Amino acid sequence: MLSVGTFVLISVIKIVIALIVLLTAVAYTVWLERKVVGHIQNRWGPTRVGPFGLLQPLADGAKFLLKEDLTPPHVYKPLYIAAPMIAVVFALTSIAVIPIGNWVTVGGIRTPLQITDVNIGLLIVLGITSMGVYGVVLAGWSSNNKYSLLGSLRASAQMVSYEVSLGLSLIGVLIMAGSFSLREIVDAQGGAYWHVIPRWNIFQGQFFAFFIYLTAAFAETNRIPFDLPEAETELVAGYHTEYSAMKFAMFFMAEYANMITVACLASLLFLGGWHGPLFGPAWLQAILPIFWFVLRVLGFLFVYIWVRGTLPRFRYDQLMAFGWKVLLPLAIANLMITGLIVALKS
């Protein structure tokens, strides 16, 4: 058992590291997106600031800080100011329970590679992300602008609808692992069949669940093809039309932090977390799990960007019909079949 002082110190260190890593990851996901979408569209993307445009996120950050922070005259001020904060706070908080690797021992203190290990980790992530919708909704409402209001109405209806399918697609995984703890879910996916096919949940019959999760996650994070809350051809910029400078950047950060959280969850729940081949000396064996995990997250983010560069946007009625008439029945069917198989096996 750790003393209270050590516990607080370790927690603070872990929180600071996690925040720095997450914010850097957010900045460089934006860079990655601009680069990849650029190449998909036969452009170069950012190239001027630093080698390969690698310092572009810093330039963007400086620009956001120095731009004039406009507040339109007819907004409802308390909520107009609070909305971006709500969005970014909930987006950054959900990283707290996400593990990125096994336990490590540093200087005689054993600690998990996550801010805190709770036995309802998955539910906490779902709860926090479900609160994040208020940022979008209140932003649109308090802006006192019809485009913003339409955007936030769309966002709230869309997020509530797709959250159902998202939650149901995860229950199959939960049934197989028998736990809400993200760490135990990953531990249950260790090993391989015949030393070839890894025991990841996606290869254990959760194939459809993975695609339901993928689709619902796109809708939850308001990304193309489900980016109707900010459909720029119809709504100017949707819920953040009236926002500028750092307030706009906060919505941007929230969106990308949510993308990273979703990618982490997908890796943990369906793609085996940090399991992968271990070799080499002890220090390499300690780092490799983190490397495999980051590789999966990057792969998932690439798919996100790839889809953005490839697919057009849905119409709103198509979006709702798809969510309720296709995804939801599929998710329920997957849940029932998984439950039946697990019950027959035990």
Added chain:
Amino acid sequence: MLHLIIFLFFGAICVAGAVNLLVQRHPINSALSLIAVMASLAVEYLLLGAEFVAAVQVIIYAGAIMVLFVLVIMLLNAGEEERTQGSRVAMIFGIPGMLVGSGLVAWVLLEHSGTHSVAAGALPGDPKTIAWLLFHEFLLPFEVTSVLVLIAIMGAVVLASHPEPGQQTRKEG
């Protein structure tokens, strides 16, 4: 000690949110204070060791139901509530009556509930225990509740899809 401080802090937030809900004149502000009440209730559940109930409280109430509340308020574009002077009967009988009533309820709960207060975290609140109770001991009430919810949904669908008289005649004609 820490438990008590956290309990009192979030209890105070809870009561303040509930009072704010009544005092605020704009429906959005009232809805937001209700969310604060729900969230601080979730913290109180967490203190009792009922982690699952706390998470579900946030996901269901704060994350889903209140989003629908806010959505409806935004859709209807509800404006500020108009203040009336209030009735004298409410002032004379209502407030003392409410105080006496809540005191009575608190006294009955403390003295005659048949349950004792337990230390925080003394009772198991993990998902397995709850699932076991729900699907064994309380299976019938659980299923009956789900039928009840189904009936409510069907009722809502019937109400929403009921064509207006004007449209009816146009269809017939």
